[in-house]
Amino acid sequence: MYELQRLDEVMDLVLSRIGVASARHLDELTSRWDDITGVPWAGRTWPLSLQEGELVVGVDSGSTASLVKYDIQRVLELLETVTGPGIVTKVTLKVVTSGRERR
Numbered sequence: 001m002y003e004l005q006r007l008d009e010v011m012d013l014v015l016s017r018i019g020v021a022s023a024r025h026l027d028e029l030t031s032r033w034d035d036i037t038g039v040p041w042a043g044r045t046w047p048l049s050l051q052e053g054e055l056v057v058g059v060d061s062g063s064t065a066s067l068v069k070y071d072i073q074r075v076l077e078l079l080e081t082v083t084g085p086g087i088v089t090k091v092t093l094k095v096v097t098s099g100r101e102r103r
Helices: 007-017 023-037 062-083
Strands: 045-051 054-059 090-095
Touching: 023 045, 023 062, 054 062, 062 090
Parallel strands: 054 090
Antiparallel strands: 045 054
């Protein structure tokens, strides 16, 4: 007899096997981003993608990128408390000037 599994657990397993991060983790980060990161990240940065432990974060300008890049270690520690160990292992900043990539 087969054991029943929740669909989100099965999807997480499938996505992790093909190298795509859990959609649940990215959704959680997106919805709670400003609360998790705080100043100077809130309102000026947003998560774009999460794949193989790398979180790509959109920033509104080069000056914002310069400001927040020195705070990445603290944010990594905060993200670990939210998502658990090993989900986000690296943060990459990407300056996004068009509204298309902004969530």
